Amino acid sequence: xxxxETWAEMFTPQTFFPEDxxxxxxxxxxxxxTYGLGWYQHDYKGHKVNFHTGSLSGLTAITAQLPxxxxxxxxxxxxxHAEVRHALVYKTFDWFALGGTRDWSTEFKTLYDGLKExxxxxxxxxxxxxxxxxxxxxxxxxxxGNYTSPLYGRAEVSAxxxxxxxxxxxxxxxxxxxxxHYDTFYGPYKKAWYGKARARFIxxxxxxxxTLVFDRLEFKKES
Numbered sequence: 480x481x482x483x484e485t486w487a488e489m490f491t492p493q494t495f496f497p498e499d500x501x502x503x504x505x506x507x508x509x510x511x512x513t514y515g516l517g518w519y520q521h522d523y524k525g526h527k528v529n530f531h532t533g534s535l536s537g538l539t540a541i542t543a544q545l546p547x548x549x550x551x552x553x554x555x556x557x558x559x560h561a562e563v564r565h566a567l568v569y570k571t572f573d574w575f576a577l578g579g580t581r582d583w584s585t586e587f588k589t590l591y592d593g594l595k596e597x598x599x600x601x602x603x604x605x606x607x608x609x610x611x612x613x614x615x616x617x618x619x620x621x622x623x624g625n626y627t628s629p630l631y632g633r634a635e636v637s638a639x640x641x642x643x644x645x646x647x648x649x650x651x652x653x654x655x656x657x658x659x660h661y662d663t664f665y666g667p668y669k670k671a672w673y674g675k676a677r678a679r680f681i682x683x684x685x686x687x688x689x690t691l692v693f694d695r696l697e698f699k700k701e702s
Contacts, residue, residue, distance in 0.1 A: 489516045490529055490546070502594055503565045506586050523569070524577045530568065534559045536672060543568045548576040559672045562591045598674075605677075610660040617662075617688065619643070622680055626691045626698035634691055634698045642666065645678055645693055652676075652693075 492513035498504045501519065504512060509521035518529045523545075530543035539556040541564040552571045554564040566583035573579040615622070619638050626634040632648040643656045643664050654676035656664035662680040676694050683689030691698045 490518055490520070491515055492520060502590060503587065506590055507569075523572065524579075526577065528572075532564065534672060536670065539564060541565065541568055543572075545572055545576055548572075550576050562587055602675075613660045615658055615662055616682060617686075622688055624688075625701045627701060628696065628698045631696045631698065634693060634696075636691065643678065645676070645691075647693065647696070654678075 492515055494514050496512050496514045496519065498512065504521070507521065507523065509523065511522055513520045515529070518531055520527060520529050522528070526545055526547045528543060528545060530541060533540040537557060537559055539554075539559050539561045541552075541554045543552045544550070550572065552568050554567045556564065563584060566587045569581070569583045573581065619641065622643060623636050623638050626636065628634075632651075634648075635646040637644045637646075639655070641657075644653070645656060646653050650669075652673075653669040654666055654673075655669070656666035656676060656678050659665040659677075662682070664678045664680075665675060667675050678694075679692045680688050681690040681692065688700050691700065
């Protein structure tokens, strides 16, 4: 049985989250952004909003609450990362509780179309900077092993069919990467909707692998 005090604790802010973690914040421009126990939170028209999204291959969802108005919204779709879900949430809040005629659909479409275009340009720039006909500094097996970070946890690197498979925290993130150039590897995530991952290995003064930088997450190789 779910106790009232447990429910209250779930929605008690525990930390802050940055604006760029959810692109929708660029449009909403809330005064505060927090994270409870599994719930993102922010203010909208002077009211607290609790929400969280979910996406799987071919599926998308969002659930959001406006506690002051005893209003909850669930949106489910059969297309992953269909960002119209955000427009439906705030249009529902407006229609059923807070008022307003804002065209959320157009605003969010403009935002996410722009982000998609930025991603395409960044990918193109990355590809154009590839240095052809290079080789890794070390044999492939030298990159294999366990890596750790006090912030990000554990990364396991293995070699399969002349590629590196990187597993972060028991498949929280998983990608298969081919050699790109020098000590950089590049390839798709196991969850295809995540796109492609980049891994860069840094050698220490001994000439052995010291550090793995996986999509900005930094890990140190265990000896």
